Structures are given as structure tokens and as C-alpha cells.
Amino acid sequence: MEKILVTGFEPFGGEQTNPSWEVVKALPQVIAGHAVVRERIPVSFHRGPAAVLAAIQRENPSIVLCVGQAGGRAKVTPEFVGINYADARIPDNDGEQPQATRLLAGAPDARFSTLPVRAMAQAMVDAGVPAAVSYSAGTYVCNAVLFSVLNALAASQSTARAGFVHVPNSPEQACHLAKATPSMPVALMLQGIVSGLECACSWG
Amino acid sequence: MARYTDEELEEAYEQYRRGELDFEEYKRMCDEADREEAEENYRRKAAGKHGWKPFVGVGITFKP
Numbered sequence: 001m002e003k004i005l006v007t008g009f010e011p012f013g014g015e016q017t018n019p020s021w022e023v024v025k026a027l028p029q030v031i032a033g034h035a036v037v038r039e040r041i042p043v044s045f046h047r048g049p050a051a052v053l054a055a056i057q058r059e060n061p062s063i064v065l066c067v068g069q070a071g072g073r074a075k076v077t078p079e080f081v082g083i084n085y086a087d088a089r090i091p092d093n094d095g096e097q098p099q100a101t102r103l104l105a106g107a108p109d110a111r112f113s114t115l116p117v118r119a120m121a122q123a124m125v126d127a128g129v130p131a132a133v134s135y136s137a138g139t140y141v142c143n144a145v146l147f148s149v150l151n152a153l154a155a156s157q158s159t160a161r162a163g164f165v166h167v168p169n170s171p172e173q174a175c176h177l178a179k180a181t182p183s184m185p186v187a188l189m190l191q192g193i194v195s196g197l198e199c200a201c202s203w204g
Numbered sequence: 205m206a207r208y209t210d211e212e213l214e215e216a217y218e219q220y221r222r223g224e225l226d227f228e229e230y231k232r233m234c235d236e237a238d239r240e241e242a243e244e245n246y247r248r249k250a251a252g253k254h255g256w257k258p259f260v261g262v263g264i265t266f267k268p
Binding site (some may be wrong): 022025026028029030040186187 | 218230
């Protein structure tokens with residue numbers, strides 16, 4: 001059975017939970033005939049990408065979907081592109097705070113997701129989940145993971161397809177935030193991620 | 205040994221999809237399975253690095 005590797009992040013920035021991992025651990029064992037393999041990865045510019053690449057090496061998945069939290073967004077957002085750039089507003093969980101720097105010297109400026117992001121967003125909407133394609137994964141660890149994975153797969157001429165989806169804050173998080181912040185129940189995020197992965201599995 | 209097998213979690217997911225199980229109950233099962241796996245991974249790593257052995261127990265007797 002082919003595999004889908006789905007990753008979610010540990011909490012960061014003083015939060016107790018990270019909705020990306022909350023939704024990943026609730027995924028079913030099998031989606032569209034593909035076995036789901038989960039990996040919880042650190043919010044670290046160095047260890048985050050390394051953990052995903054190690055899991056890819058170990059599991060040899062045909063699809064890789066990394067999921068991350070995007071506080072302030074109201075929709076589930078498949079990311080179109082990862083950029084070769086880091087500019088951290090806050091330190092990562094290792095205390096590193098790269099600013100205005102390239103992630104990988106000598107690598108391209110950007111890598112496009114190899115997942116069908118427009119179709120995935122539409123599949124999510126069709127399933128009743130607020131979703132839209134995003135054209136910026138930011139400049140924090142999420143983008144570092146996306147760019148590093150896409151670059152590594154391209155460099156190795158792998159046939160695995162990869163991408164990234166951001167999810168909003170959960171209501172539990174939003175309750176404890178000082179300013180008004182959009183949130184989405186984890187059950188709805190789950191429906192979105194499952195619909196997106198079903199679409200990706202049936203694509204091409 | 206894990207409390208929930210993959211098959212049990214898959215069945216629970218299907219029950220949730222059919223509306224026979226609350227999401228909160230399904231999520232609780234997933235949380236528990238995740239916690240057990242994390243503890244198992246921690247034990248495995250600790251055993252590899254420091255020769256960790258399972259804690260058996262210590263008996264303490266109080267004399268009057």
C-alpha cells in the first residue's frame with residue numbers, strides 16, 4: 001500500500017497546543033487507499049526540516065503533506081509556494097531567530113508545491129470547509145519546512161509529491177488570546193485535510 | 205502495549221464519520237493513542253542513550 005506522510009508541529013510561542021498536530025493525530029489510518037503515516041516535528045529551523053526529510057527517507061511516501069498553524073487566518077490554506085528565505089519574528093523552539101537570510105545557499109529562490117493546491121482547496125470547500133489557496137507560507141519554520149522538503153525532493157528527482165497546508169487557530173487557543181482572532185474547530189480542519197488528501201491521491 | 209490498535213482507531217473514525225461517535229470521544233481516543241506512542245518513543249530513546257531500565261518499584265517499611 002502506498003503511503004502518505006503527514007506532519008504536524010509541536011506547540012510554540014508559549015502555546016499549550018498546536019492545532020496542526022491536533023488535526024494530524026485525528027486523521028484516519030487510511031485515506032483513498034493510502035496508509036497514513038504521521039510525524040510530529042519540532043518548531044525549529046534546523047530540526048524541523050531534518051525531521052521531515054528523515055521520515056521521507058524512512059517511509060518512502062508517495063505524498064508528503066506538512067501541516068502548520070497560521071494564527072490570524074480564518075481558512076484552511078494549501079500553500080502554493082515555499083521561498084528560500086527566513087525572517088523570524090520570534091525565536092524557534094531552539095532559540096534560533098534567523099533574520100533576512102537565505103535558507104539554503106545555492107538553491108533556487110522558490111519551489112512550487114507539487115500537490116494540486118487549487119483542486120485541493122476546491123475539494124475542501126466542496127466538503128463545507130472554508131479554504132483557499134495561499135501564495136505565501138510566511139518566513140518562519142513552516143516555510144522553511146516547505147521549501148526544504150520541495151528542494152530536497154526536486155534535487156533527488158523523487159517522484160513523491162509534497163506540499164503544505166496551514167490551519168487556523170483552534171477555538172481553545174483563540175479563547176486565551178488577547179485580540180480577536182479567527183479560529184476553526186479541529187473537527188472542521190480534519191474534514192478539510194481529509195478532503196484535500198483524497199483529492200491529492202486521486203490526482204494524476 | 206497500546207490501549208487502542210490501528211484497527212480500533214480506524215473503526216472509531218468510521219463511527220465518527222457515520223455520526224455514531226462524538227468527535228470529542230474520537231479525539232480522546234486519538235489523544236490517548238498519541239500519548240502512549242510518545243511515552244513509548246521517550247522510553248525507547250532513553251533506553252538507547254542511558255541504558256534506561258523499567259522502574260520496578262521500591263518497598264518502604266515504616267516501623268512503629
